Amino acid sequence: MMKTKAVVSALALLAGLASADLARAASDEPIQPISPPQNINLGMVELGKKLYFDPRLSKSGFISCNSCHNLSMGGTDNIPTSIGDKWQQGPINAPTVLNSSLNVAQFWDGRAADLKAQAGGPIANPGEMAFTHTLALDVLESIPAYVREFKQVFGKDRIDIDQVTLAIAEFEKTLVTPNSRFDQWLLGRQDALTADEMAGYGLFKESGCVACHNGVAVGGNSFQKMGLVEPYKASSPAEGRSAVTGKDADRFNFKVPTLRNVEMTYPYFHDGAANTLTEAVDTMGRLQLGKKFTKDENARIVAFLKTLTGEQPSFTLPVLPPSSDTTPRPKPFDKK
Numbered sequence: 001m002m003k004t005k006a007v008v009s010a011l012a013l014l015a016g017l018a019s020a021d022l023a024r025a026a027s028d029e030p031i032q033p034i035s036p037p038q039n040i041n042l043g044m045v046e047l048g049k050k051l052y053f054d055p056r057l058s059k060s061g062f063i064s065c066n067s068c069h070n071l072s073m074g075g076t077d078n079i080p081t082s083i084g085d086k087w088q089q090g091p092i093n094a095p096t097v098l099n100s101s102l103n104v105a106q107f108w109d110g111r112a113a114d115l116k117a118q119a120g121g122p123i124a125n126p127g128e129m130a131f132t133h134t135l136a137l138d139v140l141e142s143i144p145a146y147v148r149e150f151k152q153v154f155g156k157d158r159i160d161i162d163q164v165t166l167a168i169a170e171f172e173k174t175l176v177t178p179n180s181r182f183d184q185w186l187l188g189r190q191d192a193l194t195a196d197e198m199a200g201y202g203l204f205k206e207s208g209c210v211a212c213h214n215g216v217a218v219g220g221n222s223f224q225k226m227g228l229v230e231p232y233k234a235s236s237p238a239e240g241r242s243a244v245t246g247k248d249a250d251r252f253n254f255k256v257p258t259l260r261n262v263e264m265t266y267p268y269f270h271d272g273a274a275n276t277l278t279e280a281v282d283t284m285g286r287l288q289l290g291k292k293f294t295k296d297e298n299a300r301i302v303a304f305l306k307t308l309t310g311e312q313p314s315f316t317l318p319v320l321p322p323s324s325d326t327t328p329r330p331k332p333f334d335k336k
Helices: 002-027 042-053 115-124 133-141 144-154 161-173 181-186 195-206 277-289 295-308
Strands: 223-225 253-255
Touching: 042 144, 042 161, 115 133, 115 161, 133 144, 133 161, 144 161, 181 295, 195 295, 277 295
Parallel strands: none
Antiparallel strands: 223 253
16 A cells, blocks of 8 residues: 555656646747736626627728627638728738737737727728717717616716727737647647647747747737748738838838637738638748748648637627617718
8 A cells, every 4th residue: 555655646746747847848938828818807898899799880880890800700801801881992901809919019010009099990990980989989878778888887977989999908808719729738738739730830930930920929029021031012002010100111011910810810911912821831931931841841830820729709799789769870871
């Protein structure tokens, strides 16, 4: 009996040491696992969820945040550039909203410092939701259930745009995707990845992809020039970071996109020009790294990238409060 207890104790000690070694190994990796969101205001989240799905915040009464950042489709719309008011085609690919709270800034050019600053932009953009903040507030204040909920959450008698954007941002903070197979591997589950996926991760590191795609979001934490080794022939007029800084040196510098859930967020790049991961990996290898991946190397990197798909946000769809008799009605076909 004593010998058995000693063996069990030894095995437990070895297991503990192995876990510690795995934890240390994971901390040395250029990519870190996603953690669940912390310090979330649940009342604000529920309000923000309604606003996120409410098309009445658009001039047409047809477009919501979820139209371009569809939570059933990886937080994007899977088309090269989004369609806005009066069927206008936008100038740039819609980045995923999933894990966007981990970004250094919002939008491809980083013009919004955080999610709250970003949330008000599409509402007032004439090419997107095409409303004004004033008109959006008029709609919300005409709906008694919204008035009550805003007062309950913020404690104020009037609704303002800061409350709207803060609530949407709080909801978006919850849209993280933990527990991908790669995260499971980082946390010690050695059988979470296949040999090809591990080989792909090795290539991803050795080739230099991790210089830009690192951290918890596997990107999103820096701005880089598109076309370092070879020029990129963009199909979009977007000029990148220079539109914000006014510096010519920042032309075609874009925020590095997150690679979390990347198998779901096609097409790729700021202009949506790459339809598949295979094409995207080939282009990035040549233009950013000066490397032409073989067919097998490309396939292994793609296999690794697919291990970054995490648990998708899961929640009950909000039931939006009905409009009142005084709620301004949309004019979807208004040409003015």
